[in-house]
Amino acid sequence: MIRKILKGSAGVTAIGIVIGLVIAGISAGSYHLAGTPQFCASCHSMETVHGAWLQSEHKQFACIECHLPDSNLASQVTYKAAVGMRDLYYETLRSYPDAIKLTDGGRKIVSENCLRCHFSTVEKTNMASGGASCIQCHRKLVHGQGLAKGGIRVE
C-alpha cells in the first residue's frame, strides 16, 4: 500500500511538499533567530557594541533594523548571508581589528535606515538630497563614546 503511494506521482509530490515545508520552516526559524540581538551578541567581537547599544536611546530596535539594507527579503537574505560569512570567518580566526568599523557599504545602509524614521526631520534640508551620511556626525548615538569605556575587568 505505502509502496504504491510512494510510487505514485501524487505521493512523491506530497512528500516533497512536507520536506520542503520542514526545510522552509527551519530556514525561516534560523533566519529569524539570527536576526535577534542576542544572536549578534553571542560573538565575542560584538560584546562591547552590544553593551553600548543596550544603554542607548535606540535599544528598542534590533541590530538588523539598522544594519540590514532597507529592501526586499531576497536581497536582505543575500546580504546577511554574505556579511554573516565574513563575520564568522573573522570571529573564528579571532583576527578582527581592535576597533571595529563599518565598511563604506555598511555605513550607507545604516544611514538609509536612519531616514526610515527620521526622514521628515531632514526632508527640507540638504541631507535629504542624498550623499550626506547621518552617522558622520551622529556616530556615537547608539554605540556610545568609543569602545574603550568599561575597560578590562580583573576578577
Add this chain to the structure above:
Amino acid sequence: MARVWRKEEFELNKKPLIIIGLVVFILAIAFIAVRVFVFSPPSIVKLTPIPDGEYDPAVWGKYYPLEYRSYLKNREMAPSPTGFGGSVKVQKSIAEPSILENFKGMAFSKDYSEDRGHPYAVQDLMETKRVSPKSVGSCMTCKTANLIDIYREKGWGYANMPLFDLFPLLKHPITCANCHEPSTMALRVINPAFIEAMAGRGIDVKKASREEMRSYVCGQCHVEYYFQPETSKVIFPWQKGVKPDEMYAYYAGQPFGFAQDWIHPDSQAKMLKAQHPDFETWSGGVHGKAGVSCADCHMPFMRNNGRKYSSHWVTSPLKNIGSSCRTCHDQSEPWLLERVKTTQNNVWHLQKTAGQWVARAHEVIGKAASVPKTNLAELEKARELVRKAQWFWDIVAAENSMGFHNPDQVLNTLGQSIDLAHQAIETASRAAGTNF
C-alpha cells in the same frame, strides 16, 4: 593479451568520498561552533596577587604575559611616525641648536637627549652627563619602582641624600609596581610629590575613579616640577593652576625662596628650566577636556587571539592608529596621521622660531650690559622679559607631544614667547641707548 577491465574499476567509488566530505563538513561546523560559542576568549583577567616589594617585571609577567610582552617593546629604540619625539637617544640640540645657547651655564647644555623607554630609566639616569657627585637623591624619584621602599624607609629624607649613594638601591627601572597595586592589580600612584600636589588642588587621589587613574599614573611623573631649596624635596608648581602663565606666576612668588634654577652667563637673567609638562598640557587640551585619558591613546586596548588587553608599550599612539585613534575617530589612518603631522609641523616651526629669538635676546642683553652708562633698571626689565620668554618656549619644547596634547594653547604660548623675546631685545636696546 590485454587486460580485461571490470566496470567497477572504471567508476570511482563515491561512497567513501561522500562520507569524508560529510565528516570534514561536520568537523568544520563543530570547530567553528566550539571556537565561537563554547570557548570564546575570556573577558576577565585572572588575578594572581604578586608579593609586596616584588619589582621585577619578569615575575609579574609570568602571570600577565600579554601585558608583559607589550611592556618589553618599550625597549625598542625607533623614531616616531611623525618624526618628532621617538625613543632614539639623540641630542635634541642637533635639530634645535638654540638649546645650547638658551641653557648655557647649566647641565642641559651638556646633555639633552631624546628619552628612551621606561626600561632604560635607571640606566639613562646613571649615564647622563647631567648628573654629578653633587646631584641629589630627588633625581631618581621618577626613575624606579624602588622609590616605594626608599620613601617608605626614609620619607622625604632621601631627597637630599647624594644621588650616587642611592644608585645601589635602584635595582629596577619604571616597572609594573609604579602603577599597579600588587595584590589587586588596581591602578595606584607612588610618587609622593604627585599625591601632595593633587591634595594641594583639593584632589584626593585615593578616591580617584579608574578613568582618572588611567591618567594619574602617567601624571605622577610626566609633569613640571622643581626641587625645594634646602630639602631638595620634589614640588609641582600647581598652586595657581597648571597653565604656563599660572605656573610662571607661581614661580614669580619665589616659593620657599626658590628664585631660579640657574643664572644665564650671557644675560645674567635668573632662569627657570621647564620639565616635560605632558600632564598639564594634556589636561587643558581637547582630548583631556573630553575625558580621554593618557592610557586611552598611549596604552590602547588591543587583542590577542580575541582576548582584550591594554597595551603596555607606552609609545606614540600613531604606531597603532587603528587601536588608539580609530576607537573614536572614523577617518582613515593616513588621514589621521596627516592631521597630527600638520599640528606638529606648525608647532615645530614656531617653537624653533621662539628658541632662536630667546637666544638672540640673551645675546643682546649681554651686549647691552657691557655698554657703559647702560640703564640698569631697564636692563633688569629686559632680564625679566627673557626669563619669561624662555619659560614660554621651554614649557613647550620640553613637552613630549610637539604640541599635540593641546595645540591651540601651545601655539598661543609660543606666540607669547616670541613676543616677549622681542620685547626683551627692544628693552635691552633702549637700556643701552643703541639698536642691537
